[in-house]
Amino acid sequence: MSVQTDMKDEWVQYLLLPSLVFALVMGLLEWSQGDLLLADGLYRLQSATDGWPLRDSFWAKTVMHKGGHDFVVILAVGLLITCGLSVKRESLKEIRPGLIYLLSCFVLTVLIVGALKAVTHVNCPWDLLRYGGSEPYIPTFESLPDGVKPGRCFPGGHAAGGYGWVALFFFAKVYRPGLRWWGLAGALLLGVSFDVAQQLRGAHFVSHGLWSLMIAWWVASLGYLLWFRRYLQPGLDVPDNH
Template sequence: MPQLPTSTAVLPSIEGSRLGLAGRALLIPLLLVAAGSLVLMAGNGDQWIADQLYRWQGSQWAFKDAWWTSHLIHKGGRNLTWFAALLVVLALIRSNMDSRWRPLRRPLAYLLISVALSTGIVALLKSWTHMDCPWDLERYGGLRPFIGLFEHRPVAWGHAACFPAGHAGSGYAWVALFYFMLQVRPQWRWPALGAALLTGMVFGLAQQLRGAHFASHDLWALAISWLVATALYLWMFPLAASLSPSPSHAATGNAGETA
């Protein structure tokens, strides 16, 4: 097992300071989410996008039970994320048994905890917010009127659990791969982040086409996943320690400079 990089030369500039990372990786995304929420939720962007998808399918959710949305992307995607989590668990077990894998133990633990926390928080919020899916609404052939996030919901209308988006969240939870790779292979951090974002987007779009979610449901699933991944990374990997080169590397670097 190759040793993990310890040199400041291979660590990206984003790790310049704890305050800088927190500002860029927490504050900026929060501002973007707030702006997106204003457009989608307060500005009725959710309904506009859903209207286009609904009309495009002939004023019905034609893809609700389609094989490629319901079975391939929804059920198959769910199985894929469980399989990926199982691989992380197996790798973590090996890192506790094989000394060659020991440097991966903490990054793997981080990845597993982050994914579990993200999906768990999304699932918990779904049970608290009581928001309907588009396919349940009168506007899209359902039986219920639209109730906003902070509006009172009559008990007689029953339970609803569509915000944030659980399936898209199971894909977006893997944005933690960005920070995992930051510790293991920094040069792979952006491809890893791109793969996680693409997975979440595919999962989310398929559910929107089925009438299962509005766009803001996906946006908040992504926001929760990113904030959890960032906060956990800041807690588990103190930047001062990660930025300090090991004595052996420092000696090697000095010798190289002298030569």
């Protein structure tokens, strides 16, 4: 297979197909009102009549939210320190581009999700009349009616802290191909754990976390396709590790 053909295949495999699947899933969620159906189920599961009982629980708020936040900050700081050490340590110089790529993907994901949260109007489930709050439910991409207080809950910021590590898949693809699926699984497990905990608290709908996952994947895949693989072998292809 030629280099150009393989590059085209990777654009399809890592960017086009995941984007199409994501668009399909989002379309089905919007059409079926899946956000509300799942949130209704979680709300009833907690036997809630006024608010979300798990919103301020030790497990969900302190362990999963605050503790999870601190955990990913420690990971990012540790990676930043490792990037610095790679300047002089011979044992790290070989993987320095990958370390920079990993850190850049995580930071960009968190920044993009944070910026979107600041400009979107979507309320958290716990803000809605449907679940004991004060605001009506407005679909994600509909305009906010007059008199409705805008929210800052979309996409899922906490989930992004976990999903921001999906770049581990491409990092391992280059340096340790046999571990690439383990890297992806670890990032997904972390992101899903954060996401589910926030849904149980009433902080987010399922689509909020899925958007964070897709943003993280777009950042990681574009970073790999446009820079990482080209930086390692300008004009050539990364060895086929499929």
